Amino acid sequence: MFELIKDFKFTLILLATFISSVGTGITSIALPWVFVNEKDGVQAFGCTMLMISFLLFFLSPYVGSLIDRYSRKHIFCYIQLVCGFIIGIILFLGITKNHYELWHLSVLSFTGTIFFF
DSSP states (O other), X not given: OHHHHHOHHHHHHHHHHHHHHHHHHHHHHHHHHHHHHSTTHHHHHHHHHHHHHHHHHHHHHXXXXXXXXXXXXXXXXXXXXXXXXXXXXXXXXXXXXXXXXXXXXXXXXXXXXXXXX
């Protein structure tokens, strides 16, 4: 057990996982909070979560068969690139307009869900 902690690669992976978990926790609290504080945000948040739930429910079997057919490593890297690109675009739009609209927040919620898909 202690040999693993002495391994630099394992320690690096453990640190990266911890940082990622903290970021995910902050996002899972902050995003709904921002949603609800916007005008008509409660309804938009509910509709967004409902649509995401239906999409996950109906697409899960198809995604499962894709994961079985192709390399998990390549799929993971591709999803990370796509999600990072989408988040970068939303970040750019929010900075340039100095405000996030409801559809920005919906896209961010969906993008965050894709990561855990």
